[in-house]
Amino acid sequence: MFPQDVKSNVLTGHRMSPILGTGSTQDSPASLHYKLSCNVCGANYHDNGLMLDCANVHDPSLLVTDYVDKRFSINEEAEGIYRYERWLPIRRRIPGSYGPxxxxxxxxxxxxxxxxxxxxxxxxxxxxxxxxxxxSFKELEAHTVLSRVAEHNEGILVIASAGNTAAAFARACSVNHIACLIIVPTWGLQKMRFCEPLDSCVKIVSLTGSTDYYDVITMAERVARLQAFYPEGGVRNxxxxxxxxxxxxxxxxxxxxxxxxxxxxxxxxxxxxxxxxxxxxxxxxxxxxxxxxxxxxxxxxxxxxxxxxxxxxxxxxxxxxxxxxxxxxxxxxxxxxxxxxxxxxxxxxxxxxxxxxxxxxxxxxxxxxxxxxxxxxxxxxxxxxxxxxxxxxxxxxxxxxxxxxxxxxxxxxxxxxxxxxxxLDHRLVSAHPELQFDETQILAQETLDKVAGLFC
Ligand SMILES: [Zn+2]
The missing domain is CATH 3.40.50.1100 (Rossmann fold)
Structure with missing residues (x-):
C-alpha cells in the first residue's frame, strides 16, 4: 500500500549508502550518511557513535539525527530493522535483528x-x-545502538533497565559477543529468560529491596564513569x-x-x-x-x-x-x-x-x-x-x-x-545476576569495585 517510489529507490539502483554491508564497517564519522544536530543551539556534529549530548552549554536538550537522504526508502534485502537503515544512525549491521x-x-x-x-x-x-x-520493542533499539558503535570499540556497554531493555540488550550483545553490563531491579529479572544461555560477555547486576528504575539509572551512571565502561545513554542516545x-x-x-x-x-x-x-x-x-x-x-x-x-x-x-x-x-x-x-x-x-x-x-x-x-x-x-x-x-x-x-x-x-x-514455543533458560546489591549499597565505592571486577 505504500507509494511505489519508496521501493523504487532501491529497485532502480538508487545510490546505496556505502557503509552498509553485513559485517562491514566504516568508522570515519565525516563519511557517514547522517550527522547529529542540537535541538537548542543548532550545532552540528559528525557522530563518533557514542555522543549523547551537545558540547555547548545551554538548557538540556536532545541531539537529533539529520540524514543525507530526506526521502524515505527501504532496503528490501536487509533483515529486521536494517530495512530502514538509511534512517538509522548506524555504521554496521549485526546479526539477529527482527523488525516491527x-x-x-x-x-x-x-x-x-x-x-x-x-x-x-x-x-x-x-x-x-x-x-x-x-x-518487546526494546529489541529495535538494542540492535540500532549496537550498530551505531564502531566495531573496534572495546569498552563495556552499561545498560540501565526496568526489564525489557535489559533482556533486549542481553540477547543482542550475547549473540554478537559484545561486552555488556546490565543493571536491573530484581523484579526485572523475570524478563531475563532466553532461548539460548547468555554468552559470558554479558554480566547482570540486580538491585534488591524497594529499588526501582531510577535507582538503577543512578547506579548505571556511576559505573559508566569508570574507565573501560561507557553509558548507553537512554533517551539521549x-x-x-x-x-x-x-x-x-x-x-x-x-x-x-x-x-x-x-x-x-x-x-x-x-x-x-x-x-x-x-x-x-x-x-x-x-x-x-x-x-x-x-x-x-x-x-x-x-x-x-x-x-x-x-x-x-x-x-x-x-x-x-x-x-x-x-x-x-x-x-x-x-x-x-x-x-x-x-x-x-x-x-x-x-x-x-x-x-x-x-x-x-x-x-x-x-x-x-x-x-x-x-x-x-x-x-x-x-x-x-x-x-x-x-x-x-x-x-x-x-x-x-x-x-x-x-x-x-x-x-x-x-x-x-x-x-x-x-x-510455550521454546524451552527458555533463565539468566541469573552475578551480583546483587540493596539500596544502601548503590553509592558505595566497594560496590563499584565489585562491579568493575566482574570484567577483569
Ligand atoms: Zn547545543
Whole structure:
C-alpha cells in the first residue's frame, strides 16, 4: 500500500549508502550518511557513535539525527530493522535483528468502532511475522545502538533497565559477543529468560529491596564513569530513538500514510519521542501526509507523573516524593512504565512533543488494563504485555466516548506481546545476576569495585 517510489529507490539502483554491508564497517564519522544536530543551539556534529549530548552549554536538550537522504526508502534485502537503515544512525549491521509488524484487524475495528484502526505489534507472534525474541520493542533499539558503535570499540556497554531493555540488550550483545553490563531491579529479572544461555560477555547486576528504575539509572551512571565502561545513554542516545522509530516507519510503509492518532503507553517516553521524530521526517518527505500524528500517550494509575505534569499545564515535571513514587510503582501492573525521572521538560522531550502534535495524556488503572488485555487476546489470539494493555485500554475509553473521528487513521502501538506464547514455543533458560546489591549499597565505592571486577 505504500507509494511505489519508496521501493523504487532501491529497485532502480538508487545510490546505496556505502557503509552498509553485513559485517562491514566504516568508522570515519565525516563519511557517514547522517550527522547529529542540537535541538537548542543548532550545532552540528559528525557522530563518533557514542555522543549523547551537545558540547555547548545551554538548557538540556536532545541531539537529533539529520540524514543525507530526506526521502524515505527501504532496503528490501536487509533483515529486521536494517530495512530502514538509511534512517538509522548506524555504521554496521549485526546479526539477529527482527523488525516491527503493522496490521489491521476487523475484530478490533468492530470492537472500537474505528474502521481505520491499525496495530503496530512488537513482540513474538510468528504467524504475523513478529519474531522479536524478547517479545518487546526494546529489541529495535538494542540492535540500532549496537550498530551505531564502531566495531573496534572495546569498552563495556552499561545498560540501565526496568526489564525489557535489559533482556533486549542481553540477547543482542550475547549473540554478537559484545561486552555488556546490565543493571536491573530484581523484579526485572523475570524478563531475563532466553532461548539460548547468555554468552559470558554479558554480566547482570540486580538491585534488591524497594529499588526501582531510577535507582538503577543512578547506579548505571556511576559505573559508566569508570574507565573501560561507557553509558548507553537512554533517551539521549539517538540510536535508541531512531531504532524505536522504525515502528512508525513500518506503519507508514504499510498504511501508505501517517496515522492521524498514535496510541502508546510510556514510562520514559523514548518510544513516543521516537515516533514523533520519525513522523517529522516522513512529513518532510511529503508523500505520507502533512500533519504529525497526535500522540495519545498513557500511564498506569496510580503512578502517572507525566499525566499529572501535562494536565497541570506545566512545562516542568511535577516533583514525585521518592517514597510515594516507590509506593505507587509497587501498585502498577505495567512495571516497565515506572520511570520517576522521565525526559519531560528537556527540549524535544515529552512535553514538547505533546504540544507540537496536539496530543494528550491518558490513564488506565490495573483493572482497565487487565480487561483490555483479555479483550485483545480473545480477539487476536495473542497475549500482550501490561504496557500494551494500558495503551489499548485508553484507546477503548477514548473510542467509546466518541473522541476520535470515525474515519481517522489510528495506530495502536502494542510495545510488547507474545511473551507467554514464546514461553510455550521454546524451552527458555533463565539468566541469573552475578551480583546483587540493596539500596544502601548503590553509592558505595566497594560496590563499584565489585562491579568493575566482574570484567577483569
Ligand atoms: Zn547545543
Amino acid at each position: 509488524v503493522t496490521y489491521r484487524s476487523k475484530r478490533l475495528s468492530r470492537l472500537t468502532g474505528l474502521p481505520n484502526l491499525w496495530i503496530a505489534f512488537n513482540g513474538y507472534w510468528p504467524e504475523k511475522g513478529a519474531h522479536l525474541e524478547t517479545a 539517538v540510536a535508541r530513538r531512531d531504532g524505536l522509530g522504525t515502528t512508525l516507519l513500518n506503519a507508514a510503509e504499510t498504511i501508505g500514510q501517517l496515522p492521524d492518532f498514535y496510541f502508546q503507553a510510556i514510562g520514559s517516553g523514548a518510544g513516543a519521542i521516537a515516533a514523533h521524530e520519525a513522523g517529522k521526517r516522513l512529513i518532510k518527505d511529503g508523500r505520507f501526509g502533512h500533519t504529525l500524528p497526535r500522540l495519545m500517550l498513557s500511564q498506569n494509575l496510580p503512578f502517572v507523573p507525566i499525566y499529572l505534569s501535562w494536565k497541570s499545564l506545566r512545562h516542568e515535571l511535577i516533583e514525585v516524593n521518592s517514597e510515594d513514587g516507590k509506593e505507587q510503582i509497587k501498585q502498577i501492573g505495567a512495571h516497565v512504565l515506572s520511570n520517576r525521572r522521565p525526559p519531560y521538560a528537556v527540549r524535544g522531550g515529552v512535553c514538547d512533543i505533546l504540544r507540537a502534535s496536539r496530543g494528550d495524556m491518558l490513564v488506565a488503572d490495573n483493572l482497565e488494563a487487565q480487561d483490555a488485555s483479555r479483550l485483545f487476546e480473545e480477539s487476536e489470539g495473542i497475549d500482550i504485555d501490561p504496557a500494551g494493555a494500558v495503551a489499548f485500554a485508553t484507546l477503548l475509553k477514548v473510542a467509546r466516548c466518541d473522541q476520535i473521528e470515525r474515519d481517522a487513521h489510528v495506530l495502536l502501538h502494542i510495545t510488547g506481546g507474545g511473551w507467554r506464547r514464546r514461553s
